[in-house]
Amino acid sequence: MHAIDTTTGTDEIERVPAADGELVLRRAGEHYEIISNGCFLMDTRAGESERLLVRTAFAALDELPSLRILVGGLGVGFTLREALTEPRVEHVCVVEREAHVVRWGRGPLARFSANALDDPRVSVVTSDLVAWIRSPDTTQRFHALCLDIDNGPDWTVTDGNASLYDDAGLDALRARLLPGGVLTVWSATASPAFADRLRGRFARVTVHQVPVPRGEPDVVFVART
Ligand SMILES: C[S@@+](CC[C@H](N)C(=O)[O-])C[C@H]1O[C@@H](n2cnc3c(N)ncnc32)[C@H](O)[C@@H]1O
Numbered sequence: 001m002h003a004i005d006t007t008t009g010t011d012e013i014e015r016v017p018a019a020d021g022e023l024v025l026r027r028a029g030e031h032y033e034i035i036s037n038g039c040f041l042m043d044t045r046a047g048e049s050e051r052l053l054v055r056t057a058f059a060a061l062d063e064l065p066s067l068r069i070l071v072g073g074l075g076v077g078f079t080l081r082e083a084l085t086e087p088r089v090e091h092v093c094v095v096e097r098e099a100h101v102v103r104w105g106r107g108p109l110a111r112f113s114a115n116a117l118d119d120p121r122v123s124v125v126t127s128d129l130v131a132w133i134r135s136p137d138t139t140q141r142f143h144a145l146c147l148d149i150d151n152g153p154d155w156t157v158t159d160g161n162a163s164l165y166d167d168a169g170l171d172a173l174r175a176r177l178l179p180g181g182v183l184t185v186w187s188a189t190a191s192p193a194f195a196d197r198l199r200g201r202f203a204r205v206t207v208h209q210v211p212v213p214r215g216e217p218d219v220v221f222v223a224r225t
Contacts, residue, residue, distance in 0.1 A: 013108065016100045019128070020158045025104055032076065032109060034101065036157045044112045047078035049210040049218035050148060053184050054083045056208060056222045057144035060182040066090045070142045070176070072129040073149045074101050077113025083146070084119050092122050093140070095129045097149075102126060130164045133172045141178045152187030152219070153194040165194055170201050177225055187219040198223045 010026040010033065017023075021037035033043040054069070061067060067088045071080050074096040083092050094117075096102055102124055105117050116122060125132065129149055150156040153165035163169050165185075173183055183202070187194070190207075198205045202223035209217040 014100070014104075018098050018100065020160070023098060023100055025100075025108070027108075032104075032112075034075065034104075039151070039157060041151075041157060042075040044076045044109065046212075047076075049186060049212075049220060050075070050078040051082040052208060052210060052220050053079050053146045053148055053186050054086070054144070056206075056220055057146055057182045057184045058086050058088075060222060060224050061143055061180070064088065064143060064180070067143045068141075068178070069093070070095060070145045072145070072147050073097060074105050074117075074124075075148065076109050077105050077116050079146060079148060080116045080122070081113045084114075084116055084121065089121060092119075093125060093142070094122060095125045095127055095132055097126070097128045099126050128160070130161055130169070133164075133169075133176055138175050141176050141181075143178050143181050145173055145176060145181070145183045147173075147184065148186035150187075152189045153185065153191045154187070154189050165197070167197065167201075170197060174201060174225065179225065181225050183221075183223045185221040185223075187221065189216055190219060191221075195221060 010028045013025045013027055015024045024035040026033050031044045034041045069083050069089055069092045071083055071092055072095040074094050083089055150161050156162045195207055204224045206222045208220040211217050
């Protein structure tokens, strides 16, 4: 039986162990929310800035006829779904740490991604992205890395994720880009220090703000090699 929280009006669907804690999938009416260690991670309601994460990358790659993309992590699949709408995309590698999120993406969340995980252009690596990008095998490289694993560089969901955004993390990400490639990073906060760090390593950096109903705008950083 699912536990209904009378304060939030949500229905807890699953509570599972996860990296450094636990993950909860809960339903609120027609929608779902993913909570990581008590911290809101993603829901199925909006997704505009998550879609912009790939649209800005495609715009920066407008002269290339075919594209290999990395999406990290999966969440509810809005970013992945958007990536697959681009006809030039020939392969999307999804790196997602939590096997339960991938399972939910094939189950209750499948309709929100239009069954994106079943698309033959998609492969899933169930792995910690922070470790994966540092693996010595850098033969797998991409035209775009579209990253949304945290609430932003200044607000990570687990402590270990912080090293994705430091100097060594950015160097490792750059090494995964094909020539002319682009890195996009999602954030719920402005993170000016991160923008400066990007400018120190990439030829051109732009920052896109997406207004949200309440609070600070969402932010998408776009860094071109
Ligand atoms: C905010 S959600 C992504 C939302 C996604 N852009 C969408 O459109 O639904 C963050 C995702 O990153 C995953 N994640 C967090 N840390 C990770 C890591 N170190 N490696 C890979 N995936 C990670 C989470 O499990 C979660 O599925």
